[in-house]
Amino acid sequence: MGSRGAKKFTDSQHKGHAGIGLIHMLVSEMGHEWHDRVVDVGIDGSIELRDPSTGLMSNQHVMVQSKASDQRFSGETDDGFWYLCDEEDIEYWMKSKDAPVILICSHPAERKAWWAHVQPWFEVPANRASRRIEFNKATQAIEGDFTGKLFALVDPHGVAHTPAAEKKREKLYSNLLPVDPPDVLYVAKTKVSGMRAIFEAQRESERPFRQDMVLKHGRIYMWDPPGGTALEPVISEAAKELPFGELEDGDADERRLAVWLLKAALEHDLRADCRWNNDRKFLYLRPTPDLAIRRLMSLTGRERIAFNGYYQRKDDPSRPQFYRHAALRAHFSRLEDDWFCEVQPDYFFSDDGFKEFKFADKALAKMKRMEKNGARLGETLMWMRLLIGETNPDLFYEEPERILLFGPPVTFDLDRGITDNLWRNPGQDAEHAAEAAEEEFDDLDDEISLLDELETAEL
Template sequence: MGSGKQVSRSAHIGDAGIALIHQRVSAMDHVWHERTVDAGIDGTIELRDPATGEVSNCHLQVQSKASDNDFPGETADRFHYDCDERDLDYWMKSSMPVLLVCSHPKRGEAWWAHIQSYFADPARRASGRVDFNKITMSLEGDVSDRLFAVADPHGRAHTPVADLRDETLESNLLPVTMPDVFWAYDGAVTLPRKVYDLQRESSLDIRDDFTLFGGRLLTWSPVEDTALAGAVNGDPTIEATGELLDGSPDSERILVRLLNNAFRQDLRDDCAFHGKRHMLYFRATDDLTPRS
């Protein structure tokens, strides 16, 4: 039986990948220009102002990498792509932004990365590897604002479609009133965890509203008859808070720590402090009912 002309499977998959990019670009009302001669760039996206229909003359070069099989390390959330060194050199030399688009055409899935910004990190450049997050790097829906930001990093004006809607602004800013003075004691220990260890030895409530600096324990209120009493030596000196507002870096750090720790103290009935993330969070209620 004679053999007729054929289109290879890889060529067919590659064509399907480009068709998927064309579809996604058109859905965002931009213009796709496919190249007939491919030396590492499959086509360009010309961004179009969605409000006026005017083409912007902002262009993004695109290289498509399509596969019906999983990419290396692919899971439900991520995968990676190892760039050919010659392709990467070619893309990095471009005076226009280059997007690498990896896709599964049969599944209608595509993800993108801006090559020049991604490989601005020397460690990434040395590895030649792009790590894709399937959620944040998906080429689905309208990502026009992100494409404009890549094509025009200096922010020339373009006119997005106005989205008319009512919004309610809720502020989480809190007023801060500082005491006029603070108490400074000679510290019995030099590490905060040691202060907490000493406090646990007492039967009194543990206090968070202190900080250690220069061998001293500083706090907003006296330690007598509190769990902090075992962590200090001798009588305190009472100093003006204004002395911490002189603008020196050390003074500012002390003041910030004192305010933050006082905040932890004030909210300890409802909130706990996450040591690794350095933030306060609302503890679950005892019976796991919703908290308002």
């Protein structure tokens, strides 16, 4: 009797309010403003976007319709679900020409929500006829800060929402290493013609083989005196000293010669570790003596796979298909009075550790598609450590004395920066970001998928 005429708050209403409350909380956490609508005729409210760098309100709005449920949505799995919309709601949403409309489906009790931009979805005739919106949980989850996506809805051409750099101290790391070459090199006339003849003459000698030289106009330019080396028999006069500064400060031809000499010095310094591939124009790591896997440390102390073999079948490691070698493209440039080496990692694929794999181009293309920025960074840091000279203690050779000395990576101190949340993947916290910065690209399943593709191409 006491309940006669009493107001009821149904479960449906409660879930609806919980869904709106969840949206309000998520929007506030991103730094934007939620506006409720008193009358719900297909729109529950709007998100007014706020410029994260200045704090100013943009007067740009995203209209929101909320659908909340503690039960699973239609067809819901761990990957996605679909929602059947009312025809009247669709008609109302599509009339909004000035503001985007998004549908947010949520499980308030689990604090999970997903969104879909309804206008472009229902512009497709098949979608309009079915009245269904398909949700992908991985790509449409409301997690972290997706401010950039919201601004892209209200301003798809990026005219009004280009992120402004905040005043904050940041350090920018480059892929440049400072290089300190010797002050003096040596020049002598040669008895033979062509680099091939010089190398052949050296191979016939029992003296130390030299690669740190360039042949130009019948003269050999080299970093060390030829005495006591395999170069001594191929020169016709005593070597003369030449200040390296005369080349680096000379005309275009002389500056080009200086760059060639730096590349020759690098090839000579890494000769025990790397081979030069003239077709690819890069250095690549030599195979291990027993063709076993080899790992190298990067500057951060993390190990990366530098050489490894991959097989026709996972269960039969006796049948190698190809080997992957870490490779390096090094570019030398002079900026003002200093020399720098630009470190660009690459890959070489071989049949037996030496001969190039017949599907190398396809393997390289696949590798480039698969690797992420973290893997690229890890490869760069690995080569930097090798160039600087901080190699692994268990190397199978004694590292020779080097011509070139490399300093630590060039960094730049900045007083402006972009907030991490504006570019980092939603939900990726600082710890995960640090781990991803050097993500190891050695997952055998991924590598085997590369092999499968190459075998298909062969057939």
